Structure formats: C-alpha cells, structure tokens
Amino acid sequence: MQTGSKEEAATRGEIVIHNLHKVYTTKKSRFEALHNIQLTIGENEFLTILGPSGCGKSTLLRIVAGLEDHTEGSVMVDGEEVIGPGADRGMVFQGYTLFPWLTVRENIEYGPKLKGIPTLERRSLSNYLLKMIRLESFDKSYPKQLSGGMKQRVAIARALANRPKVLLMDEPFGALDAQTKLEMQEMLLDVWEKEKTTVLFITHDIDEAIFLSQRIVVMGAGPGRILKEFNVELPAERTPEVREHPEFLSLKRELAGLLKH
Amino acid sequence: MIPPKRRTPPKLQIFKDISSVSYAMMAGISFFLLLALWSLLSYTEAVNPVFLPTPDAVLLEFFRQLGTAAYWEHIGISVFRVSSGFALACLVGIPIGIFAGTFRHAEALIEPPMEFIRYMPAVAFIPLIMVWAGIGEWAKILLIFIGCFFQLVLMVADITRRVSHDLLHASFTLGASRWKAIETVLIPAIQPQLMHTLRLILGWAWTYLVVAELVAVNSGLGYAIMRAQRYLNTDQIFVGIIVIGLLGLISDRIFAFLNKRLFPWA
Ligand SMILES: Nc1ncnc2c1ncn2[C@@H]1O[C@H](COP(=O)(O)OP(=O)(O)OP(=O)(O)O)[C@@H](O)[C@H]1O
Numbered sequence: 307m308q309t310g311s312k313e314e315a316a317t318r319g320e321i322v323i324h325n326l327h328k329v330y331t332t333k334k335s336r337f338e339a340l341h342n343i344q345l346t347i348g349e350n351e352f353l354t355i356l357g358p359s360g361c362g363k364s365t366l367l368r369i370v371a372g373l374e375d376h377t378e379g380s381v382m383v384d385g386e387e388v389i390g391p392g393a394d395r396g397m398v399f400q401g402y403t404l405f406p407w408l409t410v411r412e413n414i415e416y417g418p419k420l421k422g423i424p425t426l427e428r429r430s431l432s433n434y435l436l437k438m439i440r441l442e443s444f445d446k447s448y449p450k451q452l453s454g455g456m457k458q459r460v461a462i463a464r465a466l467a468n469r470p471k472v473l474l475m476d477e478p479f480g481a482l483d484a485q486t487k488l489e490m491q492e493m494l495l496d497v498w499e500k501e502k503t504t505v506l507f508i509t510h511d512i513d514e515a516i517f518l519s520q521r522i523v524v525m526g527a528g529p530g531r532i533l534k535e536f537n538v539e540l541p542a543e544r545t546p547e548v549r550e551h552p553e554f555l556s557l558k559r560e561l562a563g564l565l566k567h
Numbered sequence: 568m569i570p571p572k573r574r575t576p577p578k579l580q581i582f583k584d585i586s587s588v589s590y591a592m593m594a595g596i597s598f599f600l601l602l603a604l605w606s607l608l609s610y611t612e613a614v615n616p617v618f619l620p621t622p623d624a625v626l627l628e629f630f631r632q633l634g635t636a637a638y639w640e641h642i643g644i645s646v647f648r649v650s651s652g653f654a655l656a657c658l659v660g661i662p663i664g665i666f667a668g669t670f671r672h673a674e675a676l677i678e679p680p681m682e683f684i685r686y687m688p689a690v691a692f693i694p695l696i697m698v699w700a701g702i703g704e705w706a707k708i709l710l711i712f713i714g715c716f717f718q719l720v721l722m723v724a725d726i727t728r729r730v731s732h733d734l735l736h737a738s739f740t741l742g743a744s745r746w747k748a749i750e751t752v753l754i755p756a757i758q759p760q761l762m763h764t765l766r767l768i769l770g771w772a773w774t775y776l777v778v779a780e781l782v783a784v785n786s787g788l789g790y791a792i793m794r795a796q797r798y799l800n801t802d803q804i805f806v807g808i809i810v811i812g813l814l815g816l817i818s819d820r821i822f823a824f825l826n827k828r829l830f831p832w833a
C-alpha cells in the first residue's frame with residue numbers, strides 16, 4: 307500500500323554505529339574512551355557487548371541512549387540520527403533507578419503517563435507487564451520494599467512500557483547473586499521473545515553473554531575499541547541445559563582467552 | 568557441664584537504632600538533669616534570685632501569663648510575623664533554589680551574590696529596614712524574610728544538585744522533557760530533604776522574630792521579654808523564652824509529622 311508512513315516501511319530497532327569516537331577532555335587531560343567503533347545491530351537482535359572494566363562499554367551505551375555526546379562519527383536508529391535521549395530507546399541501568407516516591411505500578415506507568423495514554427489503557431498495560439515480570443502482588447509496594455532482583459525486573463518493565471524500539475541494558479544483573487541472576491536471565495529471554503525489541507546488553511560475565519545473545523562483541527581497553535565479534539551458534543530456545551552444550555563451552559573458552567589479554 | 572555463657576554485644580553501637588522507650592528515657596534524663604541543675608542553682612540561692620528565679624516561680628508566672636488575654640495577643644502577633652516571613656521566604660526562595668540547583672547558568676547568576684549576602688548578619692539590616700519599611704508590621708516580616716531567604720535558596724539549590732543523576736537520566740530515557748523531568752523527578756526527589764531544611768529554617772525564623780521585636784514595637788513575645796527586662800522580672804523573661812521554645816517545638820513536630828505522612832516512601 308502507498309499510504310504507509312515512512313516509519314512503517316523502514317526497519318524497527320536497527321542501530322547503526324559508524325566511525326564513533328569519544329574523547330573525554332578535562333582542563334588538564336584528554337582521554338580517548340572509544341576509538342573508531344563500527345557496529346550494526348539488526349532488528350530484534352540480541353547483541354551483547356563484553357569487555358573488561360573501564361573499556362568504555364557504559365560510555366558506548368550512554369551515547370546510543372543519547373545521554374552522552376560523542377566526539378566524532380554517528381549513531382543512527384532506524385536511519386535517524388541520535389541527538390538526545392528519547393522514549394524509543396529504553397534503558398535499564400546498573401544501579402537501582404526506580405523512582406522511590408512511586409509505587410511499582412506507578413513506576414511502570416511513568417512513561418505511558420508522560421505520553422498521555424489514558425488511565426484505563428495504562429492500567430491494562432501495567433497489568434500485562436506486572437504479570438510478565440511476575441510481580442502482580444507487589445503493584446502497590448514502594449521500591450524500598452523490593453529485593454535487588456525485583457527492582458531490576460520492575461526497571462525492565464518500566465522501560466518496556468514505552469514499547470521502545472531498542473532496549474539498552476547496562477549490566478542490569480551485575481549486583482545480583484548468582485541464583486537470582488540465572489532466573490533474571492531466563493525471564494529476560496522470555497520478555498524479549500514476547501516483546502520483540504532489539505536488545506543491546508552489556509556485561510563482563512562471559513556465561514551471561516553466551517546464554518543470552520545471538521551475537522557477542524568483545525571490546526578491549528586503551529582506547530576502547532572492538533576486538534572481535536562472535537555469532538552464538540546455539541539453539542534459539544535457551545534452556546538451562548544450553549550451558550552444557552559443546553558450542554557453549556568452546557565459545558566460553560575462546561572468550562575467556564580473549565579477555566585475559 | 569556449664570552452658571556456654573551467651574555473649575552480648577556492647578550497648579553503644581554506632582548508628583544502631585534503639586527502642587522508643589530507651590529513646591524517651593534518655594530524653595527524659597536530659598530534661599531532668601537540666602531541671603536539677605536549675606533547681607540546685609536557684610533554691611540554694613547560689614545565684615541571686617533576681618537573676619535566676621526558681622522553677623516553681625516561673626511555673627506560676629507561666630500560668631498567670633497564659634491566663635491573660637494580653638499574653639495570647641502577644642503570642643498571636645508573634646506567630647503571625649514568623650509565619651508570614653517564613654512563608655514569604657519559602658514562596659520566593661524554594662523556586663529560585665530549585666532553579667539554581669538545576670541549571671548551571673542559574674547557579675552562576677544567583678549563587679555568588681547570595682553567598683556574599685548570607686555572611687552579612689541579618690541583624691545588621693535592622694537600621695536599614697527601619698529606613699526602608701518603617702517600623703510597621705512589614706519591617707518585622709522583612710527582617711525574618713531576609714534572615715531565612717538567602718540561606719534557604721542556597722540550601723535548596725544544594726539539595727537539588729544532589730539528586731541522583733541516574734534517576735534524572737532514567738526519566739529522560741522514558742521520554743521526559745527537561746521541564747517534565749524537573750516536575751516529575753527533581754521536585755519529588757528533593758521533598759523529604761526539603762522538609763528537613765524548612766524545619767531548620769523555621770527555627771531560625773523564631774530567632775529573628777525575637778530580634779525584630781526587640782526594637783520599636785509594643786506587641787509580640789519579644790516585646791514581652793523586653794518589657795520584663797526593664798522591670799527586672801526575670802521570671803517573666805523565662806516564661807517568654809519557654810513559650811517561644813514551646814511554639815518552636817510544636818511547629819517542629821508538625822513538620823516531622825507531615826514528613827512521615829507525606830513521604831512514606833523515603
Ligand atoms: N565523565 C568522564 N570523564 C572522564 N573520563 C571518563 C568519564 N566517564 C568515563 N570515563 C572514562 O572512560 C573509560 C570508560 O568508562 P566506562 O564507564 O564506559 O567503562 P565500562 O566499560 O562501562 O566499565 P565498567 O565495566 O567498570 O562499568 C574509563 O576509563 C573512565 O575512566
């Protein structure tokens with residue numbers, strides 16, 4: 307049909323990072339945090355950036371989110387240049403960033419409310435998301451009454467409530483214990499399956515990267531740059547048994563070797 | 568066999584909460600000690616009774632004064648002056664403070680002059696105020712306003728600046744504009760801390776009230792104290808001080824109560 311808008315015809319959630327440089331300058335010093343990053347993340351792709359501490363992962367994600375300026379190059383989402391933060395790119399932060407004065411439900415409805423979505427529609431959306439993160443009975447709780455894992459689940463639901471094209475996740479499970487982390491990973495895959503958004507995920511946990519992603523990009527430090535890319539050749543359906551898969555183990559060995567240097 | 572003795576940790580733990588009963592007991596002890604010291608000094612006449620009246624004389628005077636309509640008028644006018652000056656300072660100071668804490672340009676515009684003015688003692692403005700505003704009600708309100716306003720702006724700006732940047736960034740990624748972020752993140756985030764600041768500043772407002780009422784007035788608690796001093800009625804001075812203390816305490820408790828009720832999430 308000819309009447310379809312430009313947006314419908316185009317991709318949904320494709321990120322193109324081209325020739326990206328980031329230099330932090332202070333009065334006395336100049337620090338190159340990112341050097342010539344080239345990366346394309348496809349529609350509905352789950353891509354993880356893996357790298358040692360301080361290699362510029364958060365910087366890269368914050369630039370994609372529009373929270374940080376870059377020095378050179380460009381970031382495009384569906385052909386549109388990123389010049390600031392927006393509701394089309396949801397973000398989950400490493401620290402806890404739920405609004406403490408809002409209940410769980412109000413946190414989730416924050417974005418839709420800004421958009422002016424009517425109360426009833428908002429209600430049914432938050433009901434759906436609360437169910438998805440399995441926190442229906444906590445809708446009236448305040449963030450301080452939740453455990454760390456629960457807080458991050460709400461943060462994910464809050465980001466998804468805007469139906470973003472892209473979900474940016476900066477080590478969202480970094481502060482959680484091992485068991486909770488595994489549960490959260492399975493839940494995230496579930497959510498991704500249902501919501502069909504592009505996910506750009508950051509971690510320095512190799513197992514987490516392999517378990518979750520379709521593709522892994524390894525970054526190195528000094529200056530922050532892309533070292534290598536890996537396709538994760540594992541079944542699309544990720545069950546806990548996937549961790550025993552020979553491909554999982556060999557990829558794990560290779561990544562560990564790469565990160566050691 | 569002797570059962571191993573259960574070892575208890577020492578009582579005084581840093582930052583550790585204590586039961587409300589223990590808290591009340593400690594508070595009671597400190598009031599009691601104060602009263603004991605006062606009684607000791609006054610009943611033994613270690614200090615001349617003209618300078619230090621006995622507790623029972625003050626208590627008697629307290630009820631005698633509160634029994635008169637004139638005293639309630641003093642209380643009324645003083646409460647009016649404090650609330651007006653304080654409310655005015657809040658009305659103007661809080662928005663300016665939020666603004667200065669939010670935008671660096673506003674900070675540069677507002678804070679340096681305020682930093683400068685706040686070191687000027689408000690009391691030193693009295694002669695100037697009398698020239699500007701005369702000796703009417705406005706003069707008192709203005710003095711209280713000046714005493715509170717500059718500090719308030721700087722403190723509110725400081726609270727605003729300390730709001731978590733991550734919370735702000737989260738709201739941006741959820742689609743908030745700058746103004747929406749101020750409305751839905753900065754303002755709610757500063758509220759509990761703001762209440763504490765207001766409590767503190769209200770205390771200062773009472774101090775400035777007394778100063779304002781020491782000159783050229785014929786009403787208010789400060790005036791009552793001044794008049795008592797002229798006739799060496801130290802028991803009346805004590806009553807005035809205690810009444811102001813009680814009023815301050817009541818307003819402080821109201822703030823504390825509101826804080827708990829309004830911000831259960833904090
Ligand atoms: N505002 C800033 N000013 C100057 N340097 C900065 C700034 N922010 C980050 N950096 C530097 O840029 C580099 C990359 O930081 P970044 O936070 O992106 O690392 P990271 O890969 O996310 O590390 P981690 O895994 O520990 O979170 C670091 O060396 C850091 O010191």
Ligand SMILES: [Mg+2]
Nearest residue numbers: 363364365476
């Ligand atoms: Mg980081």
